[in-house]
Amino acid sequence: MPSGGLLFQSIILGLLLGGLYALLAAGLTLYFGIMRVVMIAHSAFLILAAYLAWWTNDRLGIDPLLSLVVTVPLFFGAGVLLQRGLLSRLRPATLTMMSVLITFAIALMIEGLLGYAFTGTQRRIQLGYGTASFELFGARVAVVKLIAFGLAAVSLAALYTLMKRTQFGWALRATIQHRDAARLVGIDTERTAGFGFGLGLATAAVGGTALSLDTTIYPSLHWHWIGPLMAIIVVGGLGSVPGAAAAALLLGLAQSLLQIPMGATWAQTVFYVALFATLAVRPQGFFGGRLAQRF
Amino acid sequence: MRNGSKSLLSYGLPALVLVVAIALFPSLAPNPYVLSSGVIVLNWAVLATAWNFVGGFTGYISLGHGALAGLGGYATGLLIVKAGLPSFVALAVAALLVAALAVPIGFAALRVRGASFVIVSIALVLILLLVFQSWSSVTGGSRGLVVPRPFPGMLRPDHHRAFFFLYGGLLLLALGTWWLLDRSRFGMGLKAVREDEDKAEALGTPTFAYKLTVFVVSAAFTALAGGLYALWFGDLDPVFQFSVLTGSYIVLMALLGGVRNLYGPVLGAIIVGVALEYFKVEFGNTPLHLVTTGLLLGLVVMFMPDGVIPSLTALVKRLRNREDSSIREVTAADLAEQRREREAAKS
Numbered sequence: 001m002p003s004g005g006l007l008f009q010s011i012i013l014g015l016l017l018g019g020l021y022a023l024l025a026a027g028l029t030l031y032f033g034i035m036r037v038v039m040i041a042h043s044a045f046l047i048l049a050a051y052l053a054w055w056t057n058d059r060l061g062i063d064p065l066l067s068l069v070v071t072v073p074l075f076f077g078a079g080v081l082l083q084r085g086l087l088s089r090l091r092p093a094t095l096t097m098m099s100v101l102i103t104f105a106i107a108l109m110i111e112g113l114l115g116y117a118f119t120g121t122q123r124r125i126q127l128g129y130g131t132a133s134f135e136l137f138g139a140r141v142a143v144v145k146l147i148a149f150g151l152a153a154v155s156l157a158a159l160y161t162l163m164k165r166t167q168f169g170w171a172l173r174a175t176i177q178h179r180d181a182a183r184l185v186g187i188d189t190e191r192t193a194g195f196g197f198g199l200g201l202a203t204a205a206v207g208g209t210a211l212s213l214d215t216t217i218y219p220s221l222h223w224h225w226i227g228p229l230m231a232i233i234v235v236g237g238l239g240s241v242p243g244a245a246a247a248a249l250l251l252g253l254a255q256s257l258l259q260i261p262m263g264a265t266w267a268q269t270v271f272y273v274a275l276f277a278t279l280a281v282r283p284q285g286f287f288g289g290r291l292a293q294r295f
Numbered sequence: 296m297r298n299g300s301k302s303l304l305s306y307g308l309p310a311l312v313l314v315v316a317i318a319l320f321p322s323l324a325p326n327p328y329v330l331s332s333g334v335i336v337l338n339w340a341v342l343a344t345a346w347n348f349v350g351g352f353t354g355y356i357s358l359g360h361g362a363l364a365g366l367g368g369y370a371t372g373l374l375i376v377k378a379g380l381p382s383f384v385a386l387a388v389a390a391l392l393v394a395a396l397a398v399p400i401g402f403a404a405l406r407v408r409g410a411s412f413v414i415v416s417i418a419l420v421l422i423l424l425l426v427f428q429s430w431s432s433v434t435g436g437s438r439g440l441v442v443p444r445p446f447p448g449m450l451r452p453d454h455h456r457a458f459f460f461l462y463g464g465l466l467l468l469a470l471g472t473w474w475l476l477d478r479s480r481f482g483m484g485l486k487a488v489r490e491d492e493d494k495a496e497a498l499g500t501p502t503f504a505y506k507l508t509v510f511v512v513s514a515a516f517t518a519l520a521g522g523l524y525a526l527w528f529g530d531l532d533p534v535f536q537f538s539v540l541t542g543s544y545i546v547l548m549a550l551l552g553g554v555r556n557l558y559g560p561v562l563g564a565i566i567v568g569v570a571l572e573y574f575k576v577e578f579g580n581t582p583l584h585l586v587t588t589g590l591l592l593g594l595v596v597m598f599m600p601d602g603v604i605p606s607l608t609a610l611v612k613r614l615r616n617r618e619d620s621s622i623r624e625v626t627a628a629d630l631a632e633q634r635r636e637r638e639a640a641k642s
Contacts (some may be wrong), residue, residue: 038410040417086597093628094600096409098354101550101596104358104543108589115582219582223539227421231413238411260366265429272422279415 009139010250010256016141016149018252022245023152024207024225025232026159027200033176033239034196035087037099042204043222043229044107045075049208050217051114057125064212065147066127071205079201080194082106087197107222126214148210155206156245158214159199163241172196176239231271236276237285246287247274296358306474309558313470317463327452336568337462338524343548343560344469345516348509350546351473351554352482354489355405355506359416360517361541362423366393367518368525368536369427369434372442377433382445386522390423390515397514398507404508409494417539424537454533458527465523466561469516474557476509485509490627540588544571547592553602555626562603567591 021216031039049071053064090098132143163169171192174182184187211217232251235245251271258267278285319338324330346360370389374380380388404415427434434440446454476482484505485496496502525531535541544567552563574584599606 032410036410042331076558086593089597090626091600093631095415095628097354098596100356100358100410100413100591101546105589105593105596108540108543108585108592111461112582112587112589120582130399174318220619223421227418230418234411234414265425268425269422272418275415275418276403279406279411283406283411 005138006142006260007257008137010260011253012136012139012141013145014132014253014256015249016145017256018249019149019152019156020207021211021228021232021248021252023156023203025229025236025244025248026156026241027203027207028229028233029236029241029244030200030203031238032233033048033241034172034193034200035099036096037087037103038096038230039103039200040100040226041103041106041110042200042226044110045078045201045204046208046211046225047217047219047222048110048114048275049075049205050212050215050221051118051123053209053212054123054125054153054217055118057121057127064127064209068206068209068290071209072202075201075205079198082199082201083194084190088193107226111219111222118219120218120220122218125212142214144213148213151206153235155203159203160173162199164222168192168195172199184294228271231275235274235285238285240285240287243287244287304556310467310470313558313561314467317460317466321456321459327455330452330455330459332569332572334462334527335458335572336565337459337466338520339544339548339568340561340564341462341466341469341520342524342545342563343552344466344473345513345520346545347549347554347560348473348476348516350549351556351559352476352509353506355408355412356546358413358539358542358546359540360513362416362420362537362547363393363397363514363517363529364521364524364541365423365427365533365536366396367521368442368531369440369520371432371522371525371615372440372531376440376445382526386526388521389522390518393518394511394515397511400512401507401510405503405510409556416542420537420539420542424467424533427533427537434533435531437533442525442529442531444529445526454527456545458523461523462520465519466518470557470561472512472516477557481505481508490518540585544588544591545558547588547595549602550600551591551595551603553604553606554603556604558588559602559604566603 024043028042030040032036032044048065052071053067056062056067057064076123087095087099090102127144129143133140134143136140161169163173164252166279170183172195174185174187174193175189175196179189181184182192213219228251233244235251236245236247251274256266256269258270301421316391320333321330342364346357347359349357367389370392370638371385374385374388375382378385378502400419404412404419407415418421421472426435430436431438444454446457449457474483484495484500484502487498487500488502488506492502521536548563548567549560550563553559571584574587578584595602
């Protein structure tokens with residue numbers, strides 16, 4: 001039986017981790033809602049952002065968080081281009097399948113180019129506050145983990161406000177709910193979908209930077225992430241943002257708690273167990289999500 | 296009558312060419328290296344054809360077939376090493392085991408469609424990689440698993456030649472099975488799933504049972520190919536056996552050649568397989584092969600989603616400038632496209 005302190009520590013870490021997962025999965029949910037697209041390359045873009053943050057710090061000597069000023073607009077633009085240039089050109093009848101392959105191809109290209117540019121060597125950002133931590137009711141919380149969680153919380157809140165309070169958010173939600181009806185009331189759904197895609201990829205920029213603060217990165221790392229993220233959105237119900245957030249927190253917590261008895265590697269399997277259990281019991285996902293089974 | 300001669304031309308002639316090529320290649324190969332590359336290409340051809348049982352008939356795209364091949368390889372190796380079975384008995388038992396395992400996997404994966412199915416198939420690869428790497432007391436983990444050769448006294452070139460013929464036989468068996476399914480009522484039901492699953496179900500096709508059955512058949516052939524690879528290569532490593540890349544190569548080959556076509560995956564395997572071997576020689580192990588694979592996959596998806604064979608036949612037809620009056624297979628996508636064009640012309 002683990003001690004109470006260790007348990008509490010794991011819960012804190014699990015919640016911090018779950019918050020980050022929620023941010024990473026939010027983008028995937030957006031793409032699926034907008035285009036019915038499962039974007040395999042999302043985690044490759046995360047690693048790309050992490051590399052750019054590392055590069056900013058290593059070569060230019062500035063704080064990796066500052067790389068966001070460049071990466072967020074850059075990724076937004078890439079998302080718009082990706083949607084307008086590739087995904088919207090696929091035949092509607094085979095869109096879902098072919099989009100998976102196209103984004104898979106992009107993931108391979110990013111991995112290959114990262115390997116070519118930075119070699120396969122494992123990289124890690126050296127920060128002045130990298131090892132700093134503080135006590136919270138007996139649990140030790142690393143500052144970098146807290147910063148990552150803070151980034152996730154701020155960007156998810158911003159995303160929520162954008163979706164609920166702005167005209168663009170309304171248009172985007174209308175496009176997600178019923179594209180034809182949205183077009184009828186005068187929304188330029190093509191443009192909105194492009195911007196929505198850009199928004200999703202912008203979350204990858206933030207998520208990747210948050211990730212880079214605390215992890216060792218290498219080009220093929222994205223395969224390590226795609227499984228858990230996919231599991232989160234299936235468990236949460238494809239296309240449901242609150243579902244993905246709830247599943248992310250839950251699975252992050254479960255992973256962190258299972259690490260005590262099982263060790264880090266086996267605790268990873270909780271995502272896949274959850275994925276297969278969800279499909280066997282409730283294929284449409286546990287939180288909302290009425291679309292999943294059809295796509 | 297005309298139809299009969301046509302089917303002979305489109306099925307029989309390539310089959311003859313294939314058999315002759317398989318029979319002659321080992322004696323024509325200038326050195327053992329080329330022969331071993333031939334074995335690898337045939338391995339890809341079997342994998343792509345096995346994949347086409349699911350991808351071609353039902354339209355479900357699995358990126359996880361590499362995992363089934365890896366399972367076949369590990370099951371074969373472990374049965375020889377741990378249970379002491381003779382090599383080819385182990386191979387057959389391994390294929391049956393993987394087929395049995397494919398039932399629960401298919402049961403979970405085939406309950407969802409399209410994108411979710413692809414997610415599950417990728418997850419399958421990742422979870423198996425995790426398990427086989429961590430469970431090193433049984434699988435050897437990252438140190439690898441050494442599989443004893445089935446023909447101990449044989450010299451290397453003869454060994455390659457023997458496996459070339461074994462793979463050739465397996466390929467012909469897989470192609471024959473696909474061809475039989477293609478003309479059966481069962482195959483018709485599977486194609487109905489591909490075109491419109493809801494309508495097929497409404498018309499009384501037991502879609503789920505059909506999908507599951509064909510998934511199991513596909514898994515068995517994939518496992519046989521993986522098991523043969525284990526016997527031939529003699530050394531297994533989880534990183535290569537359970538790689539998402541293997542699955543994506545298979546999909547690339549099948550799509551490039553054409554998934555609705557019996558010989559499409561074989562053609563794709565020859566093109567991509569030879570290219571892969573060539574890149575390996577030219578670029579060594581730089582990560583650039585990932586970029587070329589990605590680029591190629593992207594180009595095929597964007598410009599030739601039906602594959603080389605249909606694109607070429609369409610081109611030939613256009614050059615001959617003659618409309619074929621017989622009933623041909625039209626996909627739901629083609630029909631939708633035609634309808635849209637008609638409506639556009641009307642308005």
